[in-house]
Amino acid sequence: xxxxxxxxxxxxxxxxxxxxxxxxxxxxxxxxxxxxxxxxxxxxxxxxxxxxxxxxxxxxxxxxxxxxxxxxxxxxxxxxxxxxxxxxxxxxxxxxxxxxxxxxxxxxxxxxxxxxxxxxxxxxxxxxxxxxxxxxxxxxxxxxxxxxxxxxxxxxxxxxxxxxxxxxxxxxxxxxxxxxxxxxxxxxxxxxxxxxxxxxxxxxxxxxx
Numbered sequence: 385x386x387x388x389x390x391x392x393x394x395x396x397x398x399x400x401x402x403x404x405x406x407x408x409x410x411x412x413x414x415x416x417x418x419x420x421x422x423x424x425x426x427x428x429x430x431x432x433x434x435x436x437x438x439x440x441x442x443x444x445x446x447x448x449x450x451x452x453x454x455x456x457x458x459x460x461x462x463x464x465x466x467x468x469x470x471x472x473x474x475x476x477x478x479x480x481x482x483x484x485x486x487x488x489x490x491x492x493x494x495x496x497x498x499x500x501x502x503x504x505x506x507x508x509x510x511x512x513x514x515x516x517x518x519x520x521x522x523x524x525x526x527x528x529x530x531x532x533x534x535x536x537x538x539x540x541x542x543x544x545x546x547x548x549x550x551x552x553x554x555x556x557x558x559x560x561x562x563x564x565x566x567x568x569x570x571x572x573x574x575x576x577x578x579x580x581x582x583x584x585x586x587x588x589x590x591x592x593x
Contacts, residue, residue, distance in 0.1 A: 420566070421573055425564065428561040430450075431535060431561065432447065433521065434530070434531070436495075436528070437522050439508035439520040447559070453554065454493055455565075457494050458494075458539060460497050460501070470550070471511070474492050474552075483578065485517055494507070495521045495531065495532065497539040508520060534561075551565060551568065562581065
């Protein structure tokens with residue numbers, strides 16, 4: 385599974401534009417950041433969910449990711465290891481009142497990278513086994529590639545499945561990518577990092593006004 389998206393972002397090669405919001409943009413800083421639980425991203429353009437489809441089979445609004453903070457995870461329903469493990473962790477995040485999911489401040493979104501097999505109905509049934517509040521998105525292969533690239537994620541077909549980014553990608557309420565969580569294995573850590581990120585973002589925004 386890939387974390388190439390994170391290295392690319394830190395090297396300034398991903399679609400984020402300016403890379404991580406801390407000193408150093410070379411390989412050494414990128415590799416050291418792989419040990420961090422949060423990698424901030426600065427200067428990203430807002431993501432638009434153009435031509436994507438929800439689990440109800442209806443088009444998802446292009447600006448549907450605005451209005452609340454979003455955690456994106458890319459994968460596919462036939463994945464036998466990373467995807468179910470990470471989705472179980474995200475379900476625990478959703479159940480934690482501090483995450484903001486229950487009160488509508490936070491959205492968790494699972495985006496398939498296997499649209500040929502992952503129909504809206506299949507994704508709906510799959511995600512309901514974890515938490516019905518997790519939003520599922522599919523679409524054409526081209527639309528999904530564009531969307532994933534905008535977030536900084538990566539995926540490629542390999543023998544027996546799909547090799548894809550295993551990180552979580554965090555969007556602010558304006559749908560701008562603001563951070564990557566490269567090691568999403570602990571729900572409490574994710575919630576704590578997410579809360580700290582949101583507070584830091586609010587403080588930065590206030591100073592900029």
